[in-house]
Amino acid sequence: MTSRFVFSFILSGLVFSAMVSAEPWPQFRGPNASGVSLEKHALPAAIAPDKNVLWSRTIPPGVSSPVIFGQRMYLTAERENKQLVTMAINTVDGQIVWEQLAPIHQLEKTDRKPKGRLATPSAATDGERIVVFFGSSGLLCYDTAGKLIWHRKLGPFEDRRGATSSPIIADGKVILVEDHETGSFLAAFDLQTGKTVWHADRMLFNRSYNTPVVWKQGNQQFVVVAGSGLLTAYNLQTGKPSFFVQGTSGVANPTAVIGSNDTLFVSSANPGPKREYQLEFAELVSARDKNKDGQIKADELPMGLFQSLWQSLDSEQDGLLSATEYVSIQQLMGTCTNGMMAVKPGGKGLDRTETNLLWHEKKSIPRTSSPVYYQGRLYLVNDGGLLACLDAETGRQLKTVRGPARGKYFGSAVLGDDKIYCANDRGEVTVISADPELKVLSFAQFEEPIYPSPAISNGRLYLRTESRLFCFGEVK
Secondary structure, eight states: OOHHHHHHHHHHHHHHHHHHHSOOBOSTTSGGGOOBOOOOOOOOSOOBTTBSEEEEEEOOOOOOOOEEETTEEEEEEEEGGGEEEEEEEETTTOOEEEEEEOOOSSOOOOOOOSTTGGGOSOOEEOSSEEEEEETTTEEEEEETTOOEEEEEOOOOOOOTTOOOOOOEEETTEEEEEEBOSSOOEEEEEETTTOOEEEEEEOTTOOOBOOOOEEEEETTEEEEEEEOSSEEEEEETTTOOEEEEEEOOOSSOOSOOEEOGGGOEEEEEOOSOSSOSOOOOHHHHHHHHOTTOSSOEEGGGSOSBHHHHHHHHHOTTOSSEEOHHHHHHHHHHHOOOOOEEEEEOSOOOSSBOHHHHEEEEEOSSOOSSSOOEEETTEEEEEETTTEEEEEETTTOOEEEEEEOSOOSOOOSOOEEETTEEEEEOTTSEEEEEESSTTOOEEEEEEOSSOOOSOOEEETTEEEEEOSSEEEEEOOOO
16 A cells, blocks of 8 residues: 555545544534534635636525535525426545435425515435425435435425425424415324424414524423414424414514523514414314214314413313313414514413513524524624624624615525624625624625525535525635
């Protein structure tokens, strides 16, 4: 064995070891949807189509964001003739390792903008299994070689925007929320088999598009979902609703983030103070009255928040849901509110609005993009390029500035190496300092729309435009 071969072998091993030991970006917005990379690698302060590019390649359109584990990136896309595909890409050089076509049993109806909308949810992986979700086909699970392990048919869903919430993996389960105009639910599936572990009905909730997060409180874990009017926490093991907090908007798009002291932050903003598509009591009876006796009994309500609320509001104590009790439930949920709220962990009871809501800020709240929490501060990017920095403890705005990018932000900002990376639908990318000064470090135009959120792993930043995938790093 020559010394040159030994050197190459050792070098290859070091590169592979570094890539495998890199912090995974295993789901939408990385670890627990935080949007934050805690790696110590340097990241470029300026990125552009011709600046700090390690590689780039043409890919079919899609709105899903990159997820990364080791040397593999996973993306979904929509090829010609509405073929929905899952791709595994080598993060070292951008080569496609494998591609699998998803079966379609019925295409969803969407507004078809942007391109690739049928491939909106991001993948999720634990390094051994890759789970993707197409509303038109359901949940599919692959191994790292691209072999299909299981497939659960779901959808299509009644929603003008289609299915957009991404699956996550937690405690050996695939968690998926689907809030639509009708038939809303939260469910857990076994990662190894695809079998349903639990199913929580969300009939009280209309369409929303955020992705769940796991909120650990001591020895307990909750799946937290922002819906129309309420932030609801479900027991991760059983799916039973544990508590809720009032104060979200009628359509909740941004995904929640968790900060220090396990405080949870969720923002939502959507025009209109009321939720849509509320069933009249007669419609509810028609839909849920299994034995057709004209009444709703406890066993005719599926497991979910509605059942939990009614059990605490059965004022007549007769085991039947009356029209008056139904109105009381709707009133308890209240009207919807735009803003960002901070919620502390702990507490007792089903409704913890009064006891656990720390603050509610209503200024400069993004409609779609999710916040970033970092070192005691929250960073928000609003449509039109309004940048805001909030004190996470009090909700007080520390600074707001108008950045150079003025488009709409459908994707969310990510943070690494004390830098915030933002991209909008005009293809404008801004890099901002992660401090209260919100200094603009660079600005670039990519000449085509950008809808997904960027991803960070192993000192590289990955950005997907409408037709290309870029890998950025510091070029010496």
